[in-house]
Amino acid sequence: MKKSILLIVVLLFIGSGILFFLKKNFVDWSEPSDANIPDPMEVKVEETLKNMTLEEKIAQMLIIFHKGTEMDDELKEELETYQPGGFILFANNINTFDSTKKLIDDIKNTAHIPMFIAMDEEGGAVQRLKALTDIQATDVPPMLDLGNTKDLNLAYDVGKVIAEELLALGVNLDFAPVLDVIENEESFMGNRSFGMDPTLVSQMGISLGNGLMDAGVIPVYKHFPGHGSTIVDSHYDLPVITKTKEELMQKDLLPFINAIEKKAPMIMIGHLAIPSISENMPASLSKEIIQDLLKEELHYEGIVITDALNMKALTNQYSEEEIYEMAIVAGADILLMPKSSENAIQVIKNSIVQNGISEDRINESVRKILTIKYQFLSEEKQLDKSIIGSLEHQEIIKKVTN
Numbered sequence: 001m002k003k004s005i006l007l008i009v010v011l012l013f014i015g016s017g018i019l020f021f022l023k024k025n026f027v028d029w030s031e032p033s034d035a036n037i038p039d040p041m042e043v044k045v046e047e048t049l050k051n052m053t054l055e056e057k058i059a060q061m062l063i064i065f066h067k068g069t070e071m072d073d074e075l076k077e078e079l080e081t082y083q084p085g086g087f088i089l090f091a092n093n094i095n096t097f098d099s100t101k102k103l104i105d106d107i108k109n110t111a112h113i114p115m116f117i118a119m120d121e122e123g124g125a126v127q128r129l130k131a132l133t134d135i136q137a138t139d140v141p142p143m144l145d146l147g148n149t150k151d152l153n154l155a156y157d158v159g160k161v162i163a164e165e166l167l168a169l170g171v172n173l174d175f176a177p178v179l180d181v182i183e184n185e186e187s188f189m190g191n192r193s194f195g196m197d198p199t200l201v202s203q204m205g206i207s208l209g210n211g212l213m214d215a216g217v218i219p220v221y222k223h224f225p226g227h228g229s230t231i232v233d234s235h236y237d238l239p240v241i242t243k244t245k246e247e248l249m250q251k252d253l254l255p256f257i258n259a260i261e262k263k264a265p266m267i268m269i270g271h272l273a274i275p276s277i278s279e280n281m282p283a284s285l286s287k288e289i290i291q292d293l294l295k296e297e298l299h300y301e302g303i304v305i306t307d308a309l310n311m312k313a314l315t316n317q318y319s320e321e322e323i324y325e326m327a328i329v330a331g332a333d334i335l336l337m338p339k340s341s342e343n344a345i346q347v348i349k350n351s352i353v354q355n356g357i358s359e360d361r362i363n364e365s366v367r368k369i370l371t372i373k374y375q376f377l378s379e380e381k382q383l384d385k386s387i388i389g390s391l392e393h394q395e396i397i398k399k400v401t402n
Contacts, residue, residue, distance in 0.1 A: 006276045016392055019083040044368045048113070049363060054352070057366045058345045060085040061328070063118060063305070065337050069095040078185045079110040082341035085334065085369060086116030086173065091131035097169070097385050100132065104170040106363055112378035115371070116218075120171040121162050124191055135385065137165055138393040143178060143204075147194030152207040154399055159211020159219075161393045166217050167382045172376065174212055175268060176222045178258075179255035180228040188239065189227050202255035206374055213265070216381040218372065221259045222308060223270030225292060226252030234313035238282060248274070256327040257298060265372055266303045267294070269332065271313035282313055285323065290331035296342040303368050305334040325351045333365035 029047070049057070063086035066075045067098035085108050094100050104117055119128050124142030140160055146155055147211060161178075181201050182193040194204040209219035225248055230239035235349070255268065269284040269349070277293065278286040284306045294300045306327050314323050320339055324347045327335055353358045 001141050005371055036238045045367055048370055055345050056347045057362050058084050060366050060369050062336050062338055062341055062344055063088055063116060063334055063336050065340055067094055069099055078341050084341045086118055088118040089127055094131035096134045097132055100218050101169050114373045116173045117171050118170045120175045121166055122176045136389045138397055141192050142191035144191035146400050147200055147204050151201055155204045155207035155400045156211040157396045159208035159216045161215035161396050163212045163215030164383055165388045168385050173218045173381055175377050177208045179221050180223055180226050181252055183229040186231050187228055188233050189233050198251045198254040202258040205255055206259055218265055218376055220266040220268050221264050223269035224256050224267050227270050235311050238271040238313040239318055241272055245275045260298055264302055264307055268305050268307055271307050271311055285326040285330050287330040295331055303333045306332050306336050308337040309335055310337055321347045324348055325356055328357050328376050333368055
């Protein structure tokens with residue numbers, strides 16, 4: 001009996017040794033690793049990128065604008081020829097619900113890659129939906145009023161209200177929420193901000209952004225690194241912020257730092273100068289602010305978009321060609337409102353040929369743009385127009401002022 005037991009032990013020992021030898025030298029017995037399985041999203045993005053021309057890549061970095069309430073020959077030609085990455089609507093693009101929806105659908109139908117359809121819909125004085133002539137959109141109070149409630153759940157619900165009304169038209173990108181922290185009542189941002197407390201601005205802004213995103217609209221947190229301490233409007237001149245970087249970190253940058261930790265998909269760069277960091281260079285054209293501060297020091301990996309490039313804070317000092325090249329060299333991924341797709345593409349292409357911009361730099365931006373488009377825009381939500389100004393939305397908004 002003892003001999004039998006001993007024989008069994010010996011055989012087991014020999015067998016385990018053979019298995020170990022085979023596993024080590026010939027057979028991979030391990031479980032398949034997730035690291036070895038290609039990410040379908042990455043594969044799709046890389047395949048798209050590989051098949052794009054340089055001009056098509058640059059075009060994805062543009063969000064264009066156009067005057068008028070319907071697709072005309074000029075707009076149609078620009079969209080079909082250059083395939084820009086997005087379109088922004090203003091009040092002058094909006095008429096009735098049906099005509100505005102048709103314009104948006106016509107724009108989307110020209111695209112080979114899903115387009116960003118953007119709007120400034122913050123609440124208060126900045127509500128493009130109020131331009132609808134046949135439907136009364138929900139009137140969202142200024143963000144300062146919402147901030148005064150200190151109700152994070154309400155901020156989330158207001159984000160959803162805004163998103164649902166945008167989605168009824170087909171808008172998928174909102175240049176909101178505002179994360180600027182105001183210094184006083186004279187601040188240029190005024191009641192567009194959630195308030196003077198950076199922690200409150202951070203919490204309310206992120207909650208509203210989450211409401212937008214959960215409903216199906218991509219939020220854009222703005223205006224990095226913060227307009228709150230200036231009385232100058234960058235539509236007309238270049239604001240100058242005299243704070244040190246340490247002072248900015250303690251207040252103005254805090255909401256953006258928190259939004260970055262929460263994986264903010266897009267951040268808009270404002271046209272303002274901070275001499276302590278980048279002399280008198282506008283932040284939107286500054287490598288020290290976009291690449292060094294936002295991307296490297298604050299570890300932001302999402303999409304960086306400029307504020308509108310036709311604002312006088314830029315055009316008073318720089319040529320169209322300088323603005324496009326400097327913004328991309330600085331680290332911007334999307335240029336908002338260039339004069340035309342044709343000019344912007346040609347300027348950027350020339351800069352690549354002359355080694356001012358590398359094609360790798362273009363590829364870096366386009367990868368991020370394609371990724372967020374395939375994640376959020378492949379199957380957009382369609383909501384009925386009855387959601388606009390609905391009783392449900394009005395009841396939520398009443399809570400802000402009650």
